[in-house]
Amino acid sequence: MVTISDVARHAGVSPSTVSYVLSGKRSISAETRRRVERSVRKLGYHPHAGARALASSRTNVLALVVPLRVDLNVPVVMQFVGAAVTSARAYDHDLLLLTKDEGPDGLRRIAASAIADAIIVMDVEFAEPRVPVLQSLRRPAVLIGVPAQPGDLTCVDLDFTAAGSTCVAHLADLGHRKIALVGPSPAVYERGTSYAGRFRLGFDATAAERGLRALARPCLPTYDGLRGCLDEILRRQPGTTGIVVHNEAVVPALLAELRARRLRVPRDMSVVAVCPDDMVDNHGIALTSVAIPTAEVGQLAVELAMRQLDGVAQPEIRLLSPRLTTRDSTAIAGRRRTS
Amino acid sequence: MVTISDVARHAGVSPSTVSYVLSGKRSISAETRRRVERSVRKLGYHPHAGARALASSRTNVLALVVPLRVDLNVPVVMQFVGAAVTSARAYDHDLLLLTKDEGPDGLRRIAASAIADAIIVMDVEFAEPRVPVLQSLRRPAVLIGVPAQPGDLTCVDLDFTAAGSTCVAHLADLGHRKIALVGPSPAVYERGTSYAGRFRLGFDATAAERGLRALARPCLPTYDGLRGCLDEILRRQPGTTGIVVHNEAVVPALLAELRARRLRVPRDMSVVAVCPDDMVDNHGIALTSVAIPTAEVGQLAVELAMRQLDGVAQPEIRLLSPRLTTRDSTAIAGRRRTS
DNA sequence: TTGAAAGCGCTACCAA
DNA sequence: TTGGTAGCGCTTTCAA
Numbered sequence: 001m002v003t004i005s006d007v008a009r010h011a012g013v014s015p016s017t018v019s020y021v022l023s024g025k026r027s028i029s030a031e032t033r034r035r036v037e038r039s040v041r042k043l044g045y046h047p048h049a050g051a052r053a054l055a056s057s058r059t060n061v062l063a064l065v066v067p068l069r070v071d072l073n074v075p076v077v078m079q080f081v082g083a084a085v086t087s088a089r090a091y092d093h094d095l096l097l098l099t100k101d102e103g104p105d106g107l108r109r110i111a112a113s114a115i116a117d118a119i120i121v122m123d124v125e126f127a128e129p130r131v132p133v134l135q136s137l138r139r140p141a142v143l144i145g146v147p148a149q150p151g152d153l154t155c156v157d158l159d160f161t162a163a164g165s166t167c168v169a170h171l172a173d174l175g176h177r178k179i180a181l182v183g184p185s186p187a188v189y190e191r192g193t194s195y196a197g198r199f200r201l202g203f204d205a206t207a208a209e210r211g212l213r214a215l216a217r218p219c220l221p222t223y224d225g226l227r228g229c230l231d232e233i234l235r236r237q238p239g240t241t242g243i244v245v246h247n248e249a250v251v252p253a254l255l256a257e258l259r260a261r262r263l264r265v266p267r268d269m270s271v272v273a274v275c276p277d278d279m280v281d282n283h284g285i286a287l288t289s290v291a292i293p294t295a296e297v298g299q300l301a302v303e304l305a306m307r308q309l310d311g312v313a314q315p316e317i318r319l320l321s322p323r324l325t326t327r328d329s330t331a332i333a334g335r336r337r338t339s
Numbered sequence: 340m341v342t343i344s345d346v347a348r349h350a351g352v353s354p355s356t357v358s359y360v361l362s363g364k365r366s367i368s369a370e371t372r373r374r375v376e377r378s379v380r381k382l383g384y385h386p387h388a389g390a391r392a393l394a395s396s397r398t399n400v401l402a403l404v405v406p407l408r409v410d411l412n413v414p415v416v417m418q419f420v421g422a423a424v425t426s427a428r429a430y431d432h433d434l435l436l437l438t439k440d441e442g443p444d445g446l447r448r449i450a451a452s453a454i455a456d457a458i459i460v461m462d463v464e465f466a467e468p469r470v471p472v473l474q475s476l477r478r479p480a481v482l483i484g485v486p487a488q489p490g491d492l493t494c495v496d497l498d499f500t501a502a503g504s505t506c507v508a509h510l511a512d513l514g515h516r517k518i519a520l521v522g523p524s525p526a527v528y529e530r531g532t533s534y535a536g537r538f539r540l541g542f543d544a545t546a547a548e549r550g551l552r553a554l555a556r557p558c559l560p561t562y563d564g565l566r567g568c569l570d571e572i573l574r575r576q577p578g579t580t581g582i583v584v585h586n587e588a589v590v591p592a593l594l595a596e597l598r599a600r601r602l603r604v605p606r607d608m609s610v611v612a613v614c615p616d617d618m619v620d621n622h623g624i625a626l627t628s629v630a631i632p633t634a635e636v637g638q639l640a641v642e643l644a645m646r647q648l649d650g651v652a653q654p655e656i657r658l659l660s661p662r663l664t665t666r667d668s669t670a671i672a673g674r675r676r677t678s
Numbered sequence: 679t680t681g682a683a684a685g686c687g688c689t690a691c692c693a694a
Numbered sequence: 695t696t697g698g699t700a701g702c703g704c705t706t707t708c709a710a
Contacts, residue, residue: 001451003703014681019705029679046451050398051703053389054686061435068421070617074414082407085438094454095436096400099424112341112385115433223623252591253623259595278409284562284592342687353697358689365690368695390687393702 002045011039022047053114060093062305063116065107065130067100067123071185071221073248076294079276080122080144083298091306093117104133111137118305120144124155126192140308142301145194152315154308156300159319160195163290164202166322167244167272170288172210175333176242176270179207180233181216182226182254184247189218199246199274213237221249223256230257241333246274255283266331277325286327293320341384350378361386392453399432401644402455404446404469406439406462410524410560411532412587415633418615419461419483422637430645432456443472450476457644459483463494465531479647481640484533491654493647495639498658499534502629503541505661506583506611509627511549514672515581515609518546519572520555521565521593523586528557538585538613552576560588562595569596580672585613594622605670616664625666632659 008015013032020026021036028036039045053059064084066077085095096116098106100123107130110116117140121130124145134141135151143155171179181203183189184196200216207214215237219229229250233240245254251273255265263269265285273280273289280287300318307313347354352371359365360375367375378384392398403423405416424434435455437445439462446469449455456479460469463484473480474490482494510518520542522528523535539555546553554576558568568589572579584593590612594604602608604624612619612628619626639657646652 001453001703004705005703015704016682016706017680020680023705025706027679032679044447044451046448048393048703049452049454050389050392051686052705054387054393054688055703055705057686059389064436068417068424070414074417075409078407078413078417081436082438085407085436086440089438089441097403097420097424097434097436099421099428101425102428108383109385112383113388114340115388222621227623249621252595253621256591256595256598256623260598282561282588282592284566284595340687343689344687354688355690355698356696359696362689366695371695387687389704390702391689393704394687394689396689396702 001048002043004045004047007036007039007043007045010043011035057114058309059114059117061096061116062088062093062302063096063098063110063119065098065100065102065119065121065123069100069123069187071187072123073221073275075279076248076276076292077122079294080298080301083295084120084302087299087302091302093302093306104130107133107137111139117309118142120301120305124194126194126197128194140305140313142304142308144297144301146198146317146319147194150315150317154304154313154315154317156297156304156318157195157320158292158297159321160198161202162319163274163322164199164204164244165206166202166290166324167274168203168206168210168212168214170272170324170326170330171242171244171270172206172212174242174270174330176212177333178213178237178240179242179244180214180237180240182229182233182243182245182247182250183216183218185220185225186218196246203244215240219247219250221247223253226250226253227257230254230261234261241268242270242272242330244272244274248273248275248279251275251279251283251287255285265329267334270330270333272324272330280325280327285329288325288327288330290322290324293323296320340387341382343384343386346375346378346382346384349382350374396453397648398453398456400435400455401427401432401641402435402437402449402458404437404439404441404458404460404462408439408462408526410526411462412560412614414618415587415615415631416461418633419637419640422634423459423641426638426641430641432641432645443469446472446476450478456648457481459640459644463533465533465536467533479644481644481647483636483640485537485656485658486533489654489656493643493652493654493656495636495643495657496534496659497631497636498660499537500541501658502613502661503538503543503583504545505541505629505663506613507542507545507549507551507553509611509663509665509669510581510583510609511545511551513581513609513669515551516672517552517576517579518581518583519553519576519579521568521572521582521584521586521589522555522557524559524564525557535585542583554579558586558589560586562592565589565592566596569593569600573600580607581609581611581669583611583613587612587614587618590614590618590622590626594624604668606673609669609672611663611669619664619666624668627664627666627669629661629663632662635659
């Protein structure tokens with residue numbers, strides 16, 4: 001392997017000079033820099049990650065804890081991950097993948113063995129058991145989602161409460177009086193997943209505020225689950241003319257079932273989806289939606305981690321404002337049968 | 340931080356003894372082992388990853404190169420990843436995530452900076468540009484997929500050629516005479532993605548062998564894409580009674596469109612899907628399918644990498660035999676209109 | 679503006 | 695069965 005000494009010899013300088021050229025931590029004459037950079041390229045030198053980590057206590061690795069459950073929307077998770085790797089690379093960092101299954105012990109292991117400089121945690125719960133551990137580690141950490149007690153941890157996410165409000169307000173503005181929420185899987189609610197609860201909060205509050213009849217139901221991410229959910233909505237709240245669907249996986253099934261029941265979208269039923277923008281167009285009808293800004297959130301999570309590593313960061317909770325785009329699946333409410 | 344010397348002092352032994360207890364590379368008296376292990380637990384010791392890597396030239400990290408394209412089926416990719424992390428952890432290894440976008444240079448970087456012990460590559464193309472680099476690195480590597488010239492690289496995947504044959508044979512056995520393939524995105528074919536081509540190969544060969552009329556079309560993973568694809572199939576090959584769909588993303592759209600055209604499944608149209616087993620049941624009808632064994636493949640990839648690291652491995656190409664499960668979406672062919 | 683050299687924490691060789 | 699210790703490749707302090 002090519003070492004820093006090889007480069008130094010080749011360029012006719014000392015190893016420390018090579019190190020400084022690479023890190024930019026002290027000024028180097030133009031001529032020396034040029035020679036060193038040439039040698040680096042010529043020899044194809046890459047610093048040994050372990051040696052660097054040992055000497056500098058910086059690994060240039062970010063740990064990302066992802067959920068592997070299938071009840072979460074997998075493509076959405078993947079978009080976060082994609083955005084995170086990409087921006088990590090922009091900061092010359094790599095991403096280490098951990099699973100939520102490893103739990104708090106996994107976080108301790110990462111910290112104690114100095115495998116990563118910072119930890120980014122996805123799929124945060126309301127009563128998040130990893131929060132105390134994360135605090136005790138005294139290491140840069142970013143949560144994607146907001147637990148009940150974030151303490152001094154940095155959090156970033158879409159403002160799901162506002163998103164819930166926005167969806168309801170849109171339907172209310174169109175004159176709908178009876179609306180329903182097709183939510184995530186029951187399991188997602190049961191374990192107190194942060195985003196699900198926050199969305200529900202905004203949905204309920206704004207429905208009450210605007211005087212709407214509103215019914216919120218969790219929904220298993222299967223065709224049968226959706227059918228059951230829709231059955232219940234139409235039975236318990238006949239005359240429903242607006243549906244908010246916060247569960248991308250069942251959108252195709254929802255549209256298929258509405259069609260099967262002769263409920264036309266948006267004429268008989270308005271539908272607002274909560275999903276990444278690039279998923280609104282694959283369903284035969286362009287969906288009115290509140291965007292989940294996966295790219296922004298993933299990138300922001302990495303940036304906030306990097307800022308902590310640079311030592312110039314206050315703890316903060318960064319909630320991105322929701323953006324609703326009106327497309328073809330919502331319309332002014334009429335008086336039509338919906339059951 | 341807790342170092343190996345801290346543990347040694349606490350247990351009243353030398354650092355090297357602690358190291359040997361942990362690695363199991365030489366025999367240790369029961370008593371000493373007990374004392375050391377107690378100290379390790381008591382102090383919460385985890386070896387410093389960088390130091391270990393520097394001294395042993397082993398990182399206990401596996402690099403996994405994933406595609407972040409959206410034209411590939413994301414949940415399937417995620418299942419591979421999940422299986423890979425989980426089995427890597429079983430071997431006390433972590434997974435580093437690289438993106439295909441980094442290309443050959445990314446592989447070189449990983450190797451040169453000794454960031455990972457082995458590399459697992461997903462989304463392999465027929466004329467895979469990363470193969471020569473991988474060979475030159477002389478490091479354990481596993482491809483998920485099979486390139487045209489694997490050389491002495493280890494490959495693992497479902498036997499997609501056999502899978503294509505199996506689907507056709509199933510339909511032929513049921514008496515279907517005109518069948519079609521709804522394939523992956525055109526882009527997937529265009530870049531010569533290994534699994535797409537191999538499946539197509541098996542499909543075409545067996546259709547010819549069994550004397551079937553067969554039409555294979557790529558399909559964009561959108562509702563409109565599917566509609567266009569289905570239009571073309573029914574127009575260019577009227578009387579088609581069997582469809583093989585090798586593109587999980589469009590399965591909901593396919594079923595919805597068939598219903599919209601009054602083509603009942605399986606009465607008027609038999610449908611065979613190629614997808615992971617846990618995705619056959621979310622569509623209102625249980626689909627006859629050939630399983631993509633994501634868990635097995637992901638796990639096997641890791642195992643083959645570990646075996647190479649242990650130095651006891653021959654290069655091999657491991658193709659898993661397809662398994663077709665008959666469910667409710669295929670039936671004996673009748674004489675019915677399909678256009 | 680540059681160089682010399684002391685560690686960082688661990689593994690594994692050499693001795694005992 | 696155990697201990698001592700050189701050295702892995704780098705960063706960073708101290709000196710020049």
